[in-house]
Amino acid sequence: MKFIDINCDMGEGYGAYTMGSDEQMLEVVSTVNLACGFHAGDPSIMSNISALAKSRGIAVGAHPGYPDLWGFGRRHMQFSKDELKHIIAYQIGAAQAVALSSGHRITHVKAHGALGHLVADEPEACEAMAETVASIDPALVLSVMAGTGLEAAAERHGLTVAREIYADRAYLDNGRLVPRSRPGAVIHDALEAARRVVEMIKASAIITESGVRIPVAIDTVCVHGDTPNALSMARAIRAALEFAGVTIRPYVVK
Amino acid sequence: MKFIDINCDMGEGYGAYTMGSDEQMLEVVSTVNLACGFHAGDPSIMSNISALAKSRGIAVGAHPGYPDLWGFGRRHMQFSKDELKHIIAYQIGAAQAVALSSGHRITHVKAHGALGHLVADEPEACEAMAETVASIDPALVLSVMAGTGLEAAAERHGLTVAREIYADRAYLDNGRLVPRSRPGAVIHDALEAARRVVEMIKASAIITESGVRIPVAIDTVCVHGDTPNALSMARAIRAALEFAGVTIRPYVVK
């Protein structure tokens, strides 16, 4: 029997602002990446999502980003390696304590947006990310894209990794995402996305746009929560996986 | 033999801004209250102070405040009890993780400025503070003014308290501080402040402006770091205590 996790970024509102449909998405996913207040999220939203996730048996992780609410963490900013460690540690800790005081606990870390791109491959940033997570709690799982420098850094620091694939993004033959600027980079059709996810998980491989199969361990499927058809796509993927005999559950089981 | 702690708010700069003389003050105090980024402080400053404190055997605590950098946390803001819990938890966790990733650990919590005034006596806020600290880590010590509602709330939640007196503030006969608006509220003379501190610690009592003695356990003396003669006053107090045979050490000893 096969298991897979479905993860989604959540808690990305701020004060009176909302982003996506967190309550409905919580019925579909098994793991939440919780915005930590720098690029999105505020302490009350973090607490509410933590409590809701706990009540449904859903795992919650810290989702640190750049300190840029205006740019939603999607603009690159210049930080030294030490500064990266400080902003990552700050956000993980904030999420840990808010989750604890809401009855849940943080079990993984995944970087957001431009910070996520930076820590995927840039050597100093990979090291900053893995080193910081390990220094706070070596039991925290680090969410990575298979084959990136971050996966190697996590292993150097003795961290467990969760390797993820993206449900709605096409892959190049080197295993990386097709840049958003190219046609076909983003898959908008829910059924097509669902079909691809099932195929990759059954094959334990990334299947590229040219049809190449790159064998990888897949622990989790990332679905988006802030696109127009986010909810229907996530539901289609979950249904297709269950129909294919795959059980949805968090990759971190307490 | 008598022991006492000297505590001071630190890390209250932000980015390019500095506040007080943290490095020199670290040579005088035994405990640091670390600003957590809401009313002052940023992740890099928090990390630097944590590392410096560790290297000198000085204890570090989280010093949460209102989210108001402009007002330095001195303006009251309206928050519900739940929101108070969320902003307190967020800041404690941020400080815990930054301290951990810098080789130190957070051992107490003390509220800052207008939040500090709120949680001293307002029943819901006392409860929010004590409940939050206990939910994150019941081993965290809560810094309180002796006789306040916060001391009672801490006891209800099984928390250890550290009772503090202020070196440079006059006391009313009910044990509270003379309001800053009244003449004589603040003691500006370093030697006078030092004399008073030694007298109160020897007597294990708050000595009010009219001379009344209110017996209290005193665990720590709060000195200020952001006044013009902060450093010389802190040094005078430490010297006077040591001359009187009192040993300065953190109230939380690992």
Place this chain on the structure above:
Amino acid sequence: MKFIDINCDMGEGYGAYTMGSDEQMLEVVSTVNLACGFHAGDPSIMSNISALAKSRGIAVGAHPGYPDLWGFGRRHMQFSKDELKHIIAYQIGAAQAVALSSGHRITHVKAHGALGHLVADEPEACEAMAETVASIDPALVLSVMAGTGLEAAAERHGLTVAREIYADRAYLDNGRLVPRSRPGAVIHDALEAARRVVEMIKASAIITESGVRIPVAIDTVCVHGDTPNALSMARAIRAALEFAGVTIRPYVVK
């Protein structure tokens, strides 16, 4: 022939966040109150709304609020009279220059949320508001509730006022709004709100919940943009006014 203005708060998003349906609401109103980046809004949103309004002949005013994005300007904050003047001036100027650089110009000022409540009646705040507007440009119209201290302050400073009524709020016999905490304070039915607005404008009077008529000059009707049925209520009010022979146009005609 009778003229009336319909005004609505707009541009209340921030970065990736949206609030209300500004583009559709611009088809219904004749005047926009533009958030200035303190409680909501950012420079790009301000520019976009200004340009859209210009292209449709809609007037734009500055809508300053407290510096509290998290609380959407609805939480009271403590500021001295001088500080109030500074934050009001700052926001008016920001809106003026962004509007100018987008081809439009600011023709009125209306305070937002908790700042709006403060400057309605608190004497120092009324004075701060009127004095600041007059010092920047005495041709700016000040939006007021009829009968408030702000109306008197505006007159003292030689400012033209626009007196407004609220489409979806019940009135007390003293001409003030029924507090939101009381039943019936907010009118949720679009047709009922439209009927009341037409009645008050035809009578040139505020009609209170007990039926009392308070004669006032009415220059503009405030409709909300961020409630669930905001758009349908605004459309019903406009249709009812036009059906009753009232022409909708900005109170500031260039």
Place this chain on the structure above:
Amino acid sequence: MKFIDINCDMGEGYGAYTMGSDEQMLEVVSTVNLACGFHAGDPSIMSNISALAKSRGIAVGAHPGYPDLWGFGRRHMQFSKDELKHIIAYQIGAAQAVALSSGHRITHVKAHGALGHLVADEPEACEAMAETVASIDPALVLSVMAGTGLEAAAERHGLTVAREIYADRAYLDNGRLVPRSRPGAVIHDALEAARRVVEMIKASAIITESGVRIPVAIDTVCVHGDTPNALSMARAIRAALEFAGVTIRPYVVK
């Protein structure tokens, strides 16, 4: 008889934080570049500096920067040309209205830090800067480094420019500053800086580190306010210029 202006960035504090010695520096300079609240400064500081400058006959300009208080506007951030226009307009307008309500008026614009570097030469940014200033008020003077793309853009938009030299920076033979990373880039000796300034102004030329003279019109000398010996260097430069028979006065004379 020769005239020259001395300009300095001021109002770079924030809330309880101070930066430099603005009050004393106001006794030395003839023009102030006023931080506008994005990288530094707040509405009250802006108002205070404006009023002080007015009382001393000192000109005030808007000094817009990136929205990055933490990084003091020294970190580059990604903005589109339109976004640049919006953040520049916003800050100019804010400064204009605060100055007006404090009895003074903004007469020039100079970009700060990383934004200043961007608009010096990057074609789209030069255009954004000049276009925005011209759209707000074509009488505003644009402060530029002689020979940069910004000077050309200002001329295309019919703006008057003020060409500045830096008192404490060495120049390359192409007329640009020696990068701070190279030895000798920054001149720390007050008398040496004063000597160089007088030499360049007498020669109406930039004198490079190799001794090459590049003829330029020089309208103003930039002195720094936030370095340890800022005040003594500024005083030495002013004294040397006056001793050499040069009169210090604002380049914008009302």
